[in-house]
Amino acid sequence: MQVVQDRLDDLGTPLAEVTFVVVDLETTGGSVRDCGITEIGAVKVRGGEVLGELQSFVNPGVPIPAFIQSLTGITDAMVRDAPRTGTAVAGFLEFAKGAVLVAHNAGFDIGFLKAACAAHDLRWPGSQVVDTVRLARQVVSRDEVSNHKLGTLARHFGAATTPDHRALHDARATVDVLHGLIGRLGSVGVDTLEELGSYSCKVSDAQRRKRHLADGLPQAPGVYVFFGEHDEPLYVGTSVDIRTRVRSYFTASEQRRRMSEMVALAVRVTPIVCATTLEAQVRELRLIAEHKPRYNRRSRNPERVWWLKLTDEAFPRLSIVRSVGGDDLAYAGPFGSRGRAEEAMAALHDAVPLRQCLTRISPRKPTSACALAQMGRCAAPCTGAVTVDEYAETVADAARVLLGDSRNAVAAARERMRTLSEGERFEEAAALRDRLASLVRGASRNQRAAPVREAVEIVAGRRAPRGGWDLVCVRHGRLAGSTHSPAGADPMPYVAALRASAEVVPAPTGPGTSALPDETELVLRWLEAEGTRLVHVDGAWTCPVGGAAAAHQELAPALGWAS
Structure with missing residues (x-):
């Protein structure tokens, strides 16, 4: 865990060191499916110097239309004894091996070359492609040129060769256009192949x-x-x-x-x-x-979360709070918004007849029943209808949902959703589903995180993509240290050093006191990922069998939530 200073050379391949092969094709028409190649012209350049040229007529195996003969000057007689397409393209690929391909309107030329490879069982090399049309549209404005055709750009950049629909001539003209464009881009600091490929005005x-x-x-x-x-x-x-x-x-x-x-x-x-x-x-x-950097949108306030808890009084009720402590009866969360916490509260009220009034009730001073009590949705401790001990059974039912066993509450909610759906009350069923999802999500997060927060130390490892092992030490839900054991090395000395140097983390007094809840969630996801191996556990890392995690996993995809 240290700041490192400069090392390695600057990223990117300087354009002066890149070998380009500029290619142009003449064809019998514009359709890759129905037309063939009649001529290939290519020029290999690096650092402004021409390294070689290739020109080959190609026998397309079909007559050349009269219009194309008139446009290019290539006749059937000129290609009659020329190599067939597979042979000619194979020769071009050998000429261009290891180079970056360049073409004007590259989709056309590269499309014909790829089609020829597929038709003649040749492997397309996957070369990087630079399209001079795309670059020109970024670099040369319409105030300078009327269009971005090859002939127009060749005149604009003073090309030594005039394009005339012959492959090698057009490739030579494209070389001069490429050099002109690279010169323009160099003035704004584009000097590597990577920057050239991603350049945008x-x-x-x-x-x-x-x-x-x-x-x-x-x-x-x-x-x-x-x-x-x-x-x-x-x-x-x-x-x-x-x-x-x-x-x-x-x-x-x-x-x-x-x-x-x-x-x-x-x-x-x-x-x-x-x-x-x-x-x-x-x-x-x-x-x-x-x-709290101004340009970060996610996780700017991870400490601002909400919890749903049972209050500590003679007749407990549910309360939404900003923090909870180890002495609270039971709680679920954290929730990212108060709205989610309110949905979870409503879901638990659907399942358990806890009182919902906000006043503190004395078991010795009964009052009149509220509307919810008259509707049978509250145990009505305010009226003296139940004793403190009897009401405690209702509280225990709610605590079980929050802390360890949500199966009954989930089953009742599902049955209610089924009834609503059968009655075509789909909006009510969806609202009930959303409330239930918020409840099981909050309960699941706490049920999964609580044992990790309570564990004095968890050391785990996972094979790293670069080889070796990634090792982490977690204390009370907080990442106390991490290290990497290289490939081929015995990881146990690295484990010992990690444990010896890891941060000392005091036991938490409640969630969020030893580590931000989001940090504990990150730790949990890493520990639960496939391939992670536990090396040492000082504590009990468990999750209740009847907890909310299973229900959360089931509901999350339907709501687009991360599981």
Whole structure:
């Protein structure tokens, strides 16, 4: 868990070091399905120098239409003894091996080449393709040229060859157009192949010039923080490759308007390399909670949650609160909004006849019954109809739903939804389903998290995609440390070092006191993921058999919630 400094060379392949093969085809028509190739022309260039040329007529196996003969000057007689399509395309692929392909209106030429490969059992190499039409539309405005046809651009850039619908001539003209476009782009800081492939005029020059902020950032997993001119955090993010991700903010791959605003304000980026993906997620959450960066929308206030609890009094009731303690009777949550908590409260009232009045009731001073008591939806302790001990049985039923066994409440709600649906009261059934979903979600979160919060220590490992093991140490629901054991190494010394160096976390006095609830949720998801192995547990990590997790898993997909 440390900030790392500059390492590795700058990301990207300089355009001067890229080998381009500029290709042009002449065909019998415009349809890939019904037409064939009559000529292939290609020019191989690197660093502005021509390395080689290829020109080949192709026998398409079908007559060339008179119009095409007139347009290109290529006749049936000229292609009669030429190589057939498969042979000619195979020769081109060998010529272009390892190069970036360039074409003007690349979809046309590349489409014919791919179709030929499929028809003649040739493997398409998957080369990167640069389309000079797309680039020209980004770089050359209509104030400069009337259109973006090859002939127009060749004249505009002073090409040495005039395109005339012959493949090699058109490829030579496209080379000059490509060099002209690269020269334009170089003036705004586009000097790598990666930037060329993602270039868009929608990215301002000022935003693109900010790419130097990524210089020297580590090509490693972790967290990155954009800072403004007053050293205020603007945005916090995570990535498996910090430098690659930060550079993407200065290219067309970043489409969010607020990110463009953020980049315009940013003056530096600080990386924090993390040993595991879980550490990166947790650090991101903590930094956002601490600094509340203006351009982060998610998790800016993870501490602002709601809980549903049973009050501690002679005749307990449900209450929605901002925090709960270890001495509360029972509770569920956290809920992301008060509305969700209110839905959960309504669902529990549907299942258990708890009182809903807000006044404190004395067992020695009965009062008149409220409307809910008259409707049979309340045990009516206010009237003296039940004793404290009798009402405690109702409270115990509610506590069981919140803490360990929601099966009866879920079954009753499902039966009620079935009855409503049979009566074609679908809106009421849907509302009941939503209330039930909020209840089981809140109860499930607490039932899953409580044992992990109470556990003194959990050490777990998971095989890492890069090889070796990702190891984490969790204490009272908080990520206390993480490390990576390299491939081929004995992980147990790393486990011992992790346990010895991990943060000391005191026992919680309630949820949210040792770790933010969202952090404990991140930890739980990591621990529950397939392939995770427990190394050491000091405590009891369990979940009630009849708890709300199963019902939540069932209802979540229908509501579009994460399970």
